Ligand SMILES: Nc1ncnc2c1ncn2[C@@H]1O[C@H](COP(=O)(O)OP(=O)(O)O)[C@@H](O)[C@H]1O
């Protein structure tokens with residue numbers, strides 16, 4: 001037995017783009033480099049935070065078995081994801097569920113949502129009685145504070161983005177996965193529905209003991225739901241620890257930048273903190289080839305940061321940080 005539900009062990013993902021005919025050479029994109037973390041086998045929400053392009057969706061795709069690591073291993077309950085998909089796919093799909101940014105794509109536009117939910121219950125739980133399925137769906141909707149009469153009987157396009165997202169959580173409540181992967185689930189829904197969705201996510205943790213990897217670029221929502229926070233910068237895990245500690249006292253300058261941006265939503269105020277969040281298109285220009293990936297934007301960058309990449313070290317309790325500002329780095 002293992003005490004980890006999910007374990008990333010030194011995982012790197014390198015994409016090669018272009019140069020198919022060898023005419024222009026191919027470019028390597030290091031989407032993840034030596035990423036190690038785990039999600040314990042107990043109810044809880046781990047938030048994976050980082051700017052756009054930092055490798056968050058790549059992590060989600062690895063967990064779902066849609067992508068294999070270039071090196072390193074990804075284990076679910078001690079067994080490689082690839083093995084789950086090859087030998088026990090049905091159980092894996094039932095235990096590890098996903099909520100996408102906009103789940104519109106999974107809804108068949110010609111089916112009413114009742115039918116979409118019924119088909120999912122039939123496939124994953126072998127419920128073959130539509131009457132029984134309907135009453136299960138109604139109960140689950142009520143548990144999450146949705147009004148079945150306002151949603152059932154409609155086609156997917158007749159629902160709001162927020163309602164479609166919450167229906168994914170209704171499905172989770174019914175299927176009771178062990179691990180829920182939510183990749184930017186609230187980024188396309190408005191603020192009022194966002195809070196309700198996050199409450200529902202907490203309900204799933206508290207009522208059915210779910211573990212969740214909640215992926216977001218937004219530390220405010222992470223702060224609201226997360227027990228643990230994992231901070232990703234240019235494909236590197238730069239900080240990890242208990243949610244309230246990481247947010248109250250961020251160690252890595254990149255995490256400080258994220259926290260300051262959360263506290264100061266006004267860009268003019270942010271300009272005073274020495275570094276700033278930047279446009280996605282400029283990210284690759286701001287990523288050094290060598291040394292610490294954050295050093296071009298770091299107000300504390302030192303000589304050593306140019307030479308060698310800092311390792312993720314223990315920083316007391318469950319805290320880990322990859323930065324030369326902290327002791328224990330072999331220099
Ligand atoms: N299939 C792919 N081919 C080439 N590059 C990719 C592919 N998928 C992602 N990338 C690159 O990997 C990096 C991380 O992407 P992604 O995981 O989608 O980041 P995030 O979800 O944090 O925005 C980005 O630089 C992105 O352009």
Ligand SMILES: [Mg+2]
Pocket residue numbers: 056057058
């Ligand atoms: Mg993404």
